[in-house]
Amino acid sequence: MSGRAGWAAAVLGLGLLAVFPFLGPQIYFVRLLAGLYMQVALAESWNLLGGYTGYLSLGQVTFFGIGAYTSAVCLSTYGISPFLTAPLGGVLAVLVAVAIGYPSLRLRGPYFSVTTLSVAFLAQVAAFNTTQVGGGYGIQLPSLPLPIWQTEAVFYWVFLGLAAAVVWCARAMERSRFGLALLAIRNDEEAAEVFGVDVVRAKLKAFVLSAFFPGVVGGMFAYQISYIDPRSSFDIGLSIDMLLMAMFGGAGRWAGPIVGAGVVYLLAQTLAFVIPSELNRVVFGGILVLVVYAMPQGIMGFAEGLWARRGTTARRIRSPA
Numbered sequence: 001m002s003g004r005a006g007w008a009a010a011v012l013g014l015g016l017l018a019v020f021p022f023l024g025p026q027i028y029f030v031r032l033l034a035g036l037y038m039q040v041a042l043a044e045s046w047n048l049l050g051g052y053t054g055y056l057s058l059g060q061v062t063f064f065g066i067g068a069y070t071s072a073v074c075l076s077t078y079g080i081s082p083f084l085t086a087p088l089g090g091v092l093a094v095l096v097a098v099a100i101g102y103p104s105l106r107l108r109g110p111y112f113s114v115t116t117l118s119v120a121f122l123a124q125v126a127a128f129n130t131t132q133v134g135g136g137y138g139i140q141l142p143s144l145p146l147p148i149w150q151t152e153a154v155f156y157w158v159f160l161g162l163a164a165a166v167v168w169c170a171r172a173m174e175r176s177r178f179g180l181a182l183l184a185i186r187n188d189e190e191a192a193e194v195f196g197v198d199v200v201r202a203k204l205k206a207f208v209l210s211a212f213f214p215g216v217v218g219g220m221f222a223y224q225i226s227y228i229d230p231r232s233s234f235d236i237g238l239s240i241d242m243l244l245m246a247m248f249g250g251a252g253r254w255a256g257p258i259v260g261a262g263v264v265y266l267l268a269q270t271l272a273f274v275i276p277s278e279l280n281r282v283v284f285g286g287i288l289v290l291v292v293y294a295m296p297q298g299i300m301g302f303a304e305g306l307w308a309r310r311g312t313t314a315r316r317i318r319s320p321a
Contacts, residue, residue, distance in 0.1 A: 067218030093215030138229025250300030
């Protein structure tokens with residue numbers, strides 16, 4: 001689409017999604033879509049680093065947990081609404097990302113992944129052993145003082161807005177010189193440095209961006225569920241989900257995490273209803289393995305390949321013998 005047509009389609013789509021709660025759906029579907037938007041925001045955040053630089057972080061849940069605890073402590077101790085403090089959680093996540101990223105981004109491949117994973121484990125252990133934030137008991141939070149339908153609608157709009165913000169950031173970055181620098185790093189880091197790319201600065205900037213949004217999302221999620229603890233706030237499985245959704249849809253493409261989160265999250269929710277929990281994970285994992293094997297570049301990469309081959313075939317048919 002052209003620039004104006006694309007913006008018009010995006011605004012129209014967001015408008016239609018925004019009015020969904022007013023159509024009188026069941027609360028379950030409002031909460032389901034709110035969860036989907038949250039997953040899109042998290043997967044797209046991971047994509048800002050992992051997709052565009054190839055640095056596979058397994059510790060993104062660290063920033064999610066920092067945001068969750070920041071909002072929870074501010075609400076339970078000082079009575080300040082997470083709607084005000086969630087951005088503060090994003091800022092604290094950024095500060096931690098700078099402290100972690102400056103040394104760890106000099107590592108490559110599995111060394112970087114293991115380092116970020118270790119940080120997530122350390123953050124979880126620290127939360128378990130810090131009584132000022134509830135320790136292993138966690139923190140119980142008051143619910144939003146609204147009827148249940150209005151509460152779910154509020155969080156629906158919050159997560160929709162956050163997802164839209166992260167997607168916009170990824171799309172703008174992909175079309176910028178900064179995005180091209182990150183893609184050059186992913187393709188060949190040494191060559192990118194030779195051609196004048198400040199590799200360390202570019203990677204650190206991407207890491208910081210990928211940390212801010214999970215911090216904000218974590219702060220709002222804590223308020224939505226009204227309870228946090230170290231086990232759920234720093235669950236390594238959430239980092240795996242971010243990576244899986246982004247790569248399933250097509251890492252390194254702004255639309256990839258949207259598609260991946262939509263397919264993976266909704267498929268998981270559907271299987272949870274129709275298959276017993278013990279078998280659910282086996283079937284779900286098997287489906288994902290088969291799809292990834294068939295489409296190693298993700299759904300978007302597979303679709304782009306089909307489109308390119310279709311264009312090549314069409315040109316051959318039109319060309320004279």
